[in-house]
Amino acid sequence: MILILIKIILCSSLLIALYYAFLEKEKMYQFNRFFLISALIFSCLAPLISIKTESPKPTGNSRIFFENATQQVLDLSQKEENFNWINFMWIIYGLVTFIFLLKALNSILIIKRIKGKKILYHNHQVIVTKDQLSPFTFWKTIYLSENYLVDNTIDSRVFLHEKSHLEQKHSVDLLFIEFLKVIMWCNPAFYFFKKAIITNHEFLADEAVLKNDFNIKEYQELILDEIISGQNYNLTHTFNFNNTKKRFIMMNRKKSKLTGFKKVISIPMLIVAFGLFVQKIYANDPKPNHESIIQKTEPEKTQQPTAFQQIVGDTKELLENKMVNNTNDEKMIADTIRPKSKSSSQETTLPKQEIATADTENIINPVYPGGMNQLRxxxxxxxDGSKLGSSKATLRTDIEYVINEEGTVEHLMVTGDNEIFNNEAKAAFIKANEGIKWQPATKDGVAVRYTLRLPLTMTFH
Incomplete structure (x- = not known):
């Protein structure tokens, strides 16, 4: 979810930057409106859409090795509620979203509470109020002070300006961007989008007025007179628009020779942005590009050995194969069987866990459906080994995970020197456990948490 949000921010930021760089100063207001709304929709939908593509063909074969023993550590610590920062951040995000929602609803209520005389003027609903405010539009209504209605007539320039907002349904654009700001208030690009949309709406309204052969200079003086009076409301188009300088510049600007060219290249901009931020899923090849080898795998037993028996067995194997003859090695093995309370390496790695020892009895290990060989x-x-390229190095990683009392995998951690190999190993392990319920470990017949470690090695040839 966080990755999707980041992609939306990056995509929308790229598109609004392209708008300000190439389109804002061109006299193609209807097209610009289309581009801004389309860019908003694209930036929100692209990261949510997944397209399936073929995986790149591997350059060579590889082998995955699983070591003989899956190392096991019993978690005998009492259950503790760990503070979850991610959940805390989502709670904060939700609270801020709720505040922004209340703010947006309050803006609508403030407008709806404006009292005044309702009249039908040239087939458009107008509310004439005694409050001192500049003309503005919201949804299907024009709001203005009674001093703008002289002899039951509204200045034709003012009316044409507001009528343009109504007929082109500019309020719909504003409500849409406001909704996005409420949901994704942390996206700074949306604030620039809103400013660009409002500015473009005013360009469209000014154009509608000047098409009726009104004098540009007189119209600009009318706008300047309105700057010193009235009150602006959120989610509205006020005749007293504060971005006056840009409006005056665009009134006198002529169409550029590059207008057509910029229209042509702007659509590919959307397509490129869509391609950059859409999720790509590689189809799995039914024939893996690597061989999997399980070294020295022993037959699975219904009754698994206790953790103490496992550790003792591993210790004996070390003694037989490596011929441990010195006291330092003996001390190391002794520490493996019964680690010290503070200096043990296991204590450093797992401060809230303890290894099963001779004092731990009646422990049954967790069981993957079908056995550990099935998991491997x-x-x-x-x-997916295709992402590793043509590497010839031997790669190794450890997949460490916890099987909780319900038989669910949690606290998954992958450690190794190659980040790509780590990520792919983690992804493969997650897929192997999708919809899977382990038989949890038990101690004296009671389900307990259990930590396991699965070493994984890949070689290329």
Missing amino acids: SKVANTF
């Missing part, structure tokens, strides 16, 4: 096979088959 799924990880190997779903692993």
Whole structure:
């Protein structure tokens, strides 16, 4: 979700920057309006859409090795409620969103509470109020002070300006961008979008007035007179618009020779942005580009050995194969069987866990449906080695995870030197556990949390 939000911010920022750089100063107001709304929709939808494409063909074969023993650590610590910063941040985000929603609703209520005389003027609804405010439009209504109605007539320039906002339904654009700001208030690009949309609306309204052969200079003087009076409301188009300088410049500007060219290249801009930020999913090749080898895998047993038996067995194997003859090695093995309370390396790695020892009895390890070989096979088959390129190095990583009391995988952590290999190993492990419920570990018949570590190695040839 956070990644999607970041993509929306980047995509919308890119598109609004392109608008200000290429389109804002061109006299193609209707097209600019279309571009701004389309850019908003594109930037919000592109990161949510997934397209499936073929995976790049691998340059060579590879092998995935799983070490013999899946290392196991029993979590005998009492359940503690850890503070979840991610959930806390989402709560803060929700509260701020709620505040912005209330603010937007309040802006609408303020407008709706304006009291005045309702009249029908040239087939348009007008509310004439005693309040001192400049003419503005909202939804299907024009609001203005009674001093603008002289002998039941409104200045034709003022009326044409506001009529343009109504007939072109500019309020719909404003409500749309305001809704996006409420949902994604952390996106700074949306604030620039709103400013650009309002500015373009005013260009359109001014154009509608000047098409009726009104004197530009007199119209500009009328606008300047309105600057010193009235009150502006959010979500409205006020005749007293504060971006006066840009409006005056655009009134006197002629169409550029590049207008047509910029129209042509702006649509590909949207398509390119869509392609950059859309989610790409590579289709899995039914024939993996690597072989999976499980070294020295022992047959799965229904009744798994206790953690103490596992550790003792591993210790004996070390003694037999490596011929440990010195006291330092013996001390290391002893520490493995019964780590010290503070100096043990396991204590440093897992401060809130303890390794099963001789004092730990009646422990049954967690069981993956179909056994650990089934898990290894799924990880190997779903692993996408194509992203590793033509690397010839031997890659290794450790997948460490916790099986909780409900048999669900949590606290997944992958450690290794190659970040791409780590990410792909993590993704493969997650896919292998989708919709899977482990049989949780038990101690004295009671389900307990259990930490496991699955070493994974890949070689290329």
